[in-house]
Amino acid sequence: QVQLVESGGGLVQAGGSLRLSCAASGRTFSSDAMGWFRQAPGKLREFVGAINWATNNTRHADSIKGRFTVSRDYAKNTVYLQMNSLKPEDTAVYYCAAKAGWTSTHENDYRYWGQGTQVTVSS
Numbered sequence: 025q026v027q028l029v030e031s032g033g034g035l036v037q038a039g040g041s042l043r044l045s046c047a048a049s050g051r052t053f054s055s056d057a058m059g060w061f062r063q064a065p066g067k068l069r070e071f072v073g074a075i076n077w078a079t080n081n082t083r084h085a086d087s088i089k090g091r092f093t094v095s096r097d098y099a100k101n102t103v104y105l106q107m108n109s110l111k112p113e114d115t116a117v118y119y120c121a122a123k124a125g126w127t128s129t130h131e132n133d134y135r136y137w138g139q140g141t142q143v144t145v146s147s
């Protein structure tokens with residue numbers, strides 16, 4: 025059973041930065057790919073970025089490209105989401121998720137989910 029624990033959320037002013045972490049335990053082939061999603065109040069959950077453990081290949085949503093970066097520390101079984109130049113519209117609960125195989129932008133492809141961490145960006 026794969027368990028995911030996010031951390032690093034908080035309150036930040038517009039233009040600031042945060043780094044979210046997602047620690048994965050019990051990782052197996054069923055968690056080859058890790059994704060980050062976010063859900064703002066009243067909105068659907070949306071894809072942010074993803075990474076493949078073995079190849080380190082990443083993909084990012086167009087809406088955050090150039091500001092957010094997904095990375096991983098293989099030795100620590102931890103995936104990161106570095107968020108720079110934050111905007112009020114980035115305010116959301118951020119989730120990490122795991123799936124077998126290649127990365128995907130579709131939340132339904134992900135089997136395991138963390139509890140989420142709140143990010144609030146003030147203007």
